[in-house]
Amino acid sequence: MTEKALRLGTRRSKLAMAQSGQVAQAVRRVTGRPVELIEITTYGDTSREHLAQIGGTGVFVTALRDALLRGEVDFAVHSLKDLPTTQPEELVLAAVPVREDPRDVIVARDALKFTDLPRGARIGTGAPRRMAQLNAYARAHGLDIETVPIRGNVDTRIGYVHAGELDAVVLAAAGLNRIGRIDEVTDFLSVDTVLPAPGQGALAIECRAGNTAHDAALVAALGELDDPFTRAAVTAERSLLAALEAGCSAPVGALADLPPLSAPLERGDPQADGQIVNEMRLRAVVGTTDGTRMVQLSTTGPVPQTHDRATALGRELATEMLAQGAAGLMGERAR
Numbered sequence: 001m002t003e004k005a006l007r008l009g010t011r012r013s014k015l016a017m018a019q020s021g022q023v024a025q026a027v028r029r030v031t032g033r034p035v036e037l038i039e040i041t042t043y044g045d046t047s048r049e050h051l052a053q054i055g056g057t058g059v060f061v062t063a064l065r066d067a068l069l070r071g072e073v074d075f076a077v078h079s080l081k082d083l084p085t086t087q088p089e090e091l092v093l094a095a096v097p098v099r100e101d102p103r104d105v106i107v108a109r110d111a112l113k114f115t116d117l118p119r120g121a122r123i124g125t126g127a128p129r130r131m132a133q134l135n136a137y138a139r140a141h142g143l144d145i146e147t148v149p150i151r152g153n154v155d156t157r158i159g160y161v162h163a164g165e166l167d168a169v170v171l172a173a174a175g176l177n178r179i180g181r182i183d184e185v186t187d188f189l190s191v192d193t194v195l196p197a198p199g200q201g202a203l204a205i206e207c208r209a210g211n212t213a214h215d216a217a218l219v220a221a222l223g224e225l226d227d228p229f230t231r232a233a234v235t236a237e238r239s240l241l242a243a244l245e246a247g248c249s250a251p252v253g254a255l256a257d258l259p260p261l262s263a264p265l266e267r268g269d270p271q272a273d274g275q276i277v278n279e280m281r282l283r284a285v286v287g288t289t290d291g292t293r294m295v296q297l298s299t300t301g302p303v304p305q306t307h308d309r310a311t312a313l314g315r316e317l318a319t320e321m322l323a324q325g326a327a328g329l330m331g332e333r334a335r
């Protein structure tokens, strides 16, 4: 007997199709079932307005969720950083697979590195988070750059550099990796310079919450693709974002990862191994887009072992940031 194919709901962009194709492979492997891609057009794909203006979180996500709720697809694949922080009750994140490179990168003319850009260089990015941190770094290090708001898919953005309209554009490493264009990167920005968006580099596999035996079995099967460390990290990052009452287009960077090894220990040292598997560092930044005012904090502790603990970690750091005036730096609050 041939089993019915699982229907995977996906956006139609090149990036979405690439990552959905990769998840489809993994799902075939863990379920032994065929997987069919169902393309769904979202408002975010058709709108020409700036994302910050159509605003609101989740422009890319709503249409996929509607298709799930209507039963037109069995599961959906999202870029985690595009997912609103509120989780609808009827849906569940069945898996958060291992995160890939969370860094932002630049693609610049003449193979330039960020710090080698000439005076007056124009850098394209539509993300207030990227503008804020690039401008803050430039101020602190005597660089003279201008951030230029752009949007569009990866082809469009890199096209501005090839056309000579911009000196560089900022993109996520993970996206370029997934579409096979990582070779075009001219500089990987250290997360010490630019903290990524909460959830950047991670994917979310979302299902109906399991009210039927069929849905419950699917949630359990897809759970095989979950990576507990990535899950804990992105839960903390997103909880921080939610507690700041900021949306995905707010100037908020956050990353939970392994803390650096303390000085006397080296990798391979049994004590060091204990440290690297047991601890997590959460860093976050909020700033004005011109980079003049920033609140940046970090905390390190045991890897949270439950959803509630990961959520508390993010919320606690957000509370400290708010106490230091973070709310006043975010401009328009989340809608």
Ligand SMILES: NCc1[nH]cc(CCC(=O)O)c1CC(=O)O
Pocket: 079, 080, 081, 082, 170, 171, 172, 173, 174, 175, 176, 199, 200, 201, 202, 203
């Ligand atoms: N904002 C759109 C978006 N959503 C996810 C990614 C990249 C892949 C990822 O972070 O998982 C991108 C493109 C980009 O920021 O360059």
